[in-house]
Amino acid sequence: MEDTVDRRDSTPPVGPPPEAFGSSSPSGPPPEAFDSSSPSGPPPETVASSSPSALDHVEDDLEEQDLEDNGKSLPSPEEMKTETPTSSAGGGECWHAVGFFTLLVVMTALIVGLSVGLTGGDKKDGNHNDYDGSSSSGADAEKRKVQFKSYFIENGINVEEDFEDELGARSKAIKFLAQDDQRRLALPEGGLTTEDGYALLTRYVMTIIYYANNGKSWDFEMLFASSHDTCEWFEVFPGSLGQVGVLCNDSTRQISGLSFISNKLEGTLPREIGYLTTINYLESIGNALEGTLPSELGKLTGLETLVMAGGSFGGPLPAWLSGMPNLEFVYLSNNNFSGTIPSSWSNLAQMSVLALDDNELNGSLDVVWQLEKLQYLYAEDNDFEGQLPTSIAAVSPFLVNLDISSNKLDGKLPTDLFRLSNLKILDLHGNQFTGSIPTDIPENDKLVFIAMFNNGLTGNIPPNMGNLGKVTHLDLAGNALQGTIPFTLEKMADLEILFLSSNPFTKGPIPTFLYDYENLVELSLKDTKRDGDLLHLVSFWDKLILLDLDNNELSGTIPTQIGEMDKLQFLLLNRNQFNGDVPTQLGALTDLRVFMLDRNNVTGDLQPACDVSTIQLAAADCQEVACECCDPCCTDDGDCHDFDLVANISPSWELSYERQFFDFSAEAGNFNVGDDDEVANAPEP
Numbered sequence: 001m002e003d004t005v006d007r008r009d010s011t012p013p014v015g016p017p018p019e020a021f022g023s024s025s026p027s028g029p030p031p032e033a034f035d036s037s038s039p040s041g042p043p044p045e046t047v048a049s050s051s052p053s054a055l056d057h058v059e060d061d062l063e064e065q066d067l068e069d070n071g072k073s074l075p076s077p078e079e080m081k082t083e084t085p086t087s088s089a090g091g092g093e094c095w096h097a098v099g100f101f102t103l104l105v106v107m108t109a110l111i112v113g114l115s116v117g118l119t120g121g122d123k124k125d126g127n128h129n130d131y132d133g134s135s136s137s138g139a140d141a142e143k144r145k146v147q148f149k150s151y152f153i154e155n156g157i158n159v160e161e162d163f164e165d166e167l168g169a170r171s172k173a174i175k176f177l178a179q180d181d182q183r184r185l186a187l188p189e190g191g192l193t194t195e196d197g198y199a200l201l202t203r204y205v206m207t208i209i210y211y212a213n214n215g216k217s218w219d220f221e222m223l224f225a226s227s228h229d230t231c232e233w234f235e236v237f238p239g240s241l242g243q244v245g246v247l248c249n250d251s252t253r254q255i256s257g258l259s260f261i262s263n264k265l266e267g268t269l270p271r272e273i274g275y276l277t278t279i280n281y282l283e284s285i286g287n288a289l290e291g292t293l294p295s296e297l298g299k300l301t302g303l304e305t306l307v308m309a310g311g312s313f314g315g316p317l318p319a320w321l322s323g324m325p326n327l328e329f330v331y332l333s334n335n336n337f338s339g340t341i342p343s344s345w346s347n348l349a350q351m352s353v354l355a356l357d358d359n360e361l362n363g364s365l366d367v368v369w370q371l372e373k374l375q376y377l378y379a380e381d382n383d384f385e386g387q388l389p390t391s392i393a394a395v396s397p398f399l400v401n402l403d404i405s406s407n408k409l410d411g412k413l414p415t416d417l418f419r420l421s422n423l424k425i426l427d428l429h430g431n432q433f434t435g436s437i438p439t440d441i442p443e444n445d446k447l448v449f450i451a452m453f454n455n456g457l458t459g460n461i462p463p464n465m466g467n468l469g470k471v472t473h474l475d476l477a478g479n480a481l482q483g484t485i486p487f488t489l490e491k492m493a494d495l496e497i498l499f500l501s502s503n504p505f506t507k508g509p510i511p512t513f514l515y516d517y518e519n520l521v522e523l524s525l526k527d528t529k530r531d532g533d534l535l536h537l538v539s540f541w542d543k544l545i546l547l548d549l550d551n552n553e554l555s556g557t558i559p560t561q562i563g564e565m566d567k568l569q570f571l572l573l574n575r576n577q578f579n580g581d582v583p584t585q586l587g588a589l590t591d592l593r594v595f596m597l598d599r600n601n602v603t604g605d606l607q608p609a610c611d612v613s614t615i616q617l618a619a620a621d622c623q624e625v626a627c628e629c630c631d632p633c634c635t636d637d638g639d640c641h642d643f644d645l646v647a648n649i650s651p652s653w654e655l656s657y658e659r660q661f662f663d664f665s666a667e668a669g670n671f672n673v674g675d676d677d678e679v680a681n682a683p684e685p
Contacts, residue, residue, distance in 0.1 A: 144178035169212035182227040213265040257281030271296040283307035346370040387411030406430035454478040466491035475499040501526035524548040546570040563588035598634040
């Protein structure tokens, strides 16, 4: 909305993905999902996503991404001005002229000036008035402390016990308001619904947050607990992050949102936030907040966006969310929430984005399918059970991203799964789905990502899967698919990643339609009963980074043209029937990191490949092949490594489903290759 003090861009560094907040990415809600003409709530720019963020969150990069230290904003000319008391001083003889009364007046003026007048020059350096545990100065300060305490107790915000600890966050906040705050706010004559009452409450709650959540250790204090107006307690960062801290409505000067992103907040979320009923946007991403979400947040009935991601929140999902009729966006990802989805959430008729991934949730997803306007569902990495709706297109017709991977879901896939006409991301991997892949697949130019690996799917790959012509990522590995690999997949000309490994397809050569995949970057046909040779294929794969043909029946010589695949980093040709000499051209693969050639019939010298400085793991039959860099070395008597490398790929929504590193899982360990070119957890031979 135009009158909201906010200067955000749409892609903060951590938390929910950028596409969930109106980026142009193909896998997120459109910009109009955050219509700036909405009568309440922050405009699209205020939504920090992955984000957060809101949500730039492999394997929880949420913890690895910190805000840039951009420093504080420069003060405006007005902020540079200071109003300092002026006075004139004559010689020593003047004191006799003015007399004692005049001296008293002058001293009184100086005291007042020091306590009030010197605050005229608000500074953008924070100007914090941190409570250091010292006693209050003066009877007036003590009186104001008592008055402020009584005010918040009488208005139902606190109880007397809240102030028993003088070093507690609430006591510190009272001392700030009564004594240290240079704005010297007067005690309101009316209740919290008056303008002055609500302004005081807002300042009090923001100060509690500062003291309760380790404000002195924040990377950016954002002027919290300073002499500035409460609506100025924020920081504006360049680039994608934008405004973080307090968000206010520019017309009413009332708080409309709170945003804390990767700023080292610790402790529990203060319950008093729930009394700031004008808030419609509440966000914490990548902090160390813990405990349960306070039930007082249920008072925020105008809330539209709730983002509490990348923390240590736990306990059951809050049933009180059902009392928020305007709630559209909920991100509770990467926490410790447990239990089931409350049945009352079915009342959230406006829900568009629901992210519950990476928690400890269980039970069914039945409530989710009652959210008729749902577009984005991220429920991966939990323990959800049960089956999908028989007709998912009928109950959730607007789905754009559906990620329910790594759960315990079972049963058959909905027959109309590919009738979801808006679907862009489909990630079902790591469940227990059975039956065949649905064959009702109309022409579709929106779906770009399909991951169904590691399930129990049977039958053939449907020939009309070629109708999904814009798919760039297709992973059907680790199922029980049979039959031939259909040539109609040649229509998927935009494919960049194709994983069909570990399926008992009908024996046959590598399909020739793979020649047409000009953009192919990763190909895995491991353990798919491929035979024949490689003589004509490698010349078409000049963009490949990963080629996994392990555990097939491929034969013939390894073509010398393999040296032209200059982008290749991972080459797995082991457990085949290749023969002849190892081509010296392997030394031309200057980016090669993993090379597996063991259990073949090749001979020769692998030293040219060993000379490549990037090699991290290599294996060969060392009695036939000279290989100084090979570890393990396999021998004719059968001694060799006992792990089965699989080039897993499980991109996360936080990073727009793009691969961030290569993780080769193995029965005896993991071989993890990251962007830093270091080996982690390499398996023992």
